[in-house]
Amino acid sequence: MPLVIDPQPLNPSQPATQHIYLNGSLDTDTAASFEEFLGEVLPEVATLILHLEKLSFISSAGLRVFAKARKMMKGRSGTVCFVSLSPQVQRVFEIVKAVPIHEVFQNEAELDAYLADMQKDIDAD
Amino acid sequence: MEWHITINQQPTELACVKQRIGELLERQKLPYAVIENCQLIAEEVLVNIIHYGHPPEPIGLSLKIADPHLTMTFVDGGTPFNPLAEVAPPDLDAEDDARAEGGLGFFLVQQLADAVKYAYRDGQNVLTVFLRSLP
Numbered sequence: 001m002p003l004v005i006d007p008q009p010l011n012p013s014q015p016a017t018q019h020i021y022l023n024g025s026l027d028t029d030t031a032a033s034f035e036e037f038l039g040e041v042l043p044e045v046a047t048l049i050l051h052l053e054k055l056s057f058i059s060s061a062g063l064r065v066f067a068k069a070r071k072m073m074k075g076r077s078g079t080v081c082f083v084s085l086s087p088q089v090q091r092v093f094e095i096v097k098a099v100p101i102h103e104v105f106q107n108e109a110e111l112d113a114y115l116a117d118m119q120k121d122i123d124a125d
Numbered sequence: 126m127e128w129h130i131t132i133n134q135q136p137t138e139l140a141c142v143k144q145r146i147g148e149l150l151e152r153q154k155l156p157y158a159v160i161e162n163c164q165l166i167a168e169e170v171l172v173n174i175i176h177y178g179h180p181p182e183p184i185g186l187s188l189k190i191a192d193p194h195l196t197m198t199f200v201d202g203g204t205p206f207n208p209l210a211e212v213a214p215p216d217l218d219a220e221d222d223a224r225a226e227g228g229l230g231f232f233l234v235q236q237l238a239d240a241v242k243y244a245y246r247d248g249q250n251v252l253t254v255f256l257r258s259l260p
Contacts, residue, residue, distance in 0.1 A: 001140065028172050029140050057161065059168045060230035088161045095236045096229060097217050 001057065003030035005037050010045075014119070016078070017047040023054040026062030034065045038072060046078025049111065053084040058092050066098065079103060083111045126153065126191075132184040134175055142167055146188065153190060155258055162237045163188075163197065166254055169230035170199050173212070178203025178250060195258040201250050207243045208252065 006021040018041060026034060041048070048069055058066075070080045083105045085093060093099065105111040128149055132138055143164040150160045167186065174184055180203030187198040212231040235241055240255040 001143075027139070027168055029137075057164070059165055060233055061172070063229060087158065088165075091158070091161075092165070092233065095233060096215070 001025040003033055005034060007037075010042070016044055017049065017115075018042070018045040019049045019051065021051045021054070025057040026055060026065070027057060027059040028061040031061040031065045034062075035068065038065070038069055041072075043076075046073060046076040048073055048078075048080045049083060050080060051083050051108075052086060052089055054086070055089055056086050058089045060096075063092070063096060063098055070099065070103075081105055081111060081114070083108065127187060127189045130186045130188070132171060132186060134180070134183070139168055139171060142171065142186070149188065153258075155190075155195075159195070159256070159258060162256065163195070166197060166234050166237055166256075169234050170197075170208075170252060170254070173208055173231060174199065174201050174203060174206070174250070174252075177206045177208075177211075180250075190258055193257050193259050195256045197254040197256070199250075199252045199254075202248060203250060205245050206250055207245070209241060209243050 001024050003026055004023040006023065008019040008021070010018060020037075022034075024030070050066075050069075066080070066082075073080050080099075080103060082093075082099060082103055084107055085104065093104070105114065130142060130145055132142055146163050146167055147160055150163060171184065171186075174180060178201055180201040182202050185198075185200040187196075187200075189196040189198070208231050212228045215228045215232050234254065238254045238256055242253045242255075244251045244253075
């Protein structure tokens with residue numbers, strides 16, 4: 001199964017946040033295309049929001065590129081949010097403790113609450 | 126019920142094998158979670174065999190269902206390679222860089238399976254993965 005990477009246009013009010021929808025399978029065959037995409041993420045982006053509802057399958061090769069994305073955003077003092085995991089991805093994440101739980105969001109509402117909080121912090125500064 | 130799949134080492138082959146496993150097991154009305162686990166196991170084991178063993182001939186995969194047991198047997202004529210002994214388990218408490226190396230794939234296989242056995246017989250690596258056909 002192929003992988004479709006669907007990055008959303010940046011919102012001018014949050015230029016450091018990039019939403020990306022993944023659809024298909026992130027595995028040995030497709031991991032390189034996501035890695036290539038990471039290389040093209042604009043340097044001002046520090047928060048990657050990965051929407052995974054339609055990512056039906058991940059293997060260890062996919063976990064490796066997710067780890068790379070986390071390292072990359074950490075290097076920019078940012079973070080990666082993993083939103084709406086499909087059952088298979090959820091299982092694999094749990095087995096390998098792929099990411100800290102505070103980076104995983106069950107659904108869009110949970111993510112929106114988090115992002116609103118983050119925005120409040122920025123506005124307060 | 127038993128099926129045999131032959132895997133050439135073409136880059137496109139992994140996707141075909143997973144699709145084939147999906148079709149076979151869906152026809153047997155296995156739960157989706159079990160099918161996905163089998164597909165993940167197949168990918169991880171085959172990547173290991175191709176990466177470490179460089180087998181000169183195609184790799185064989187047999188799938189056998191005898192409810193509630195499901196067995197996947199991988200046979201290849203590559204370099205003797207026992208992943209149970211030679212793949213170090215990942216350090217799940219390590220930081221990203223260290224933990225993502227090496228053994229993550231085979232660790233997944235071991236976690237998803239009830240048991241994994243390895244033997245070297247007649248010049249062939251035989252890796253058998255035991256699972257349940259029910260979730």
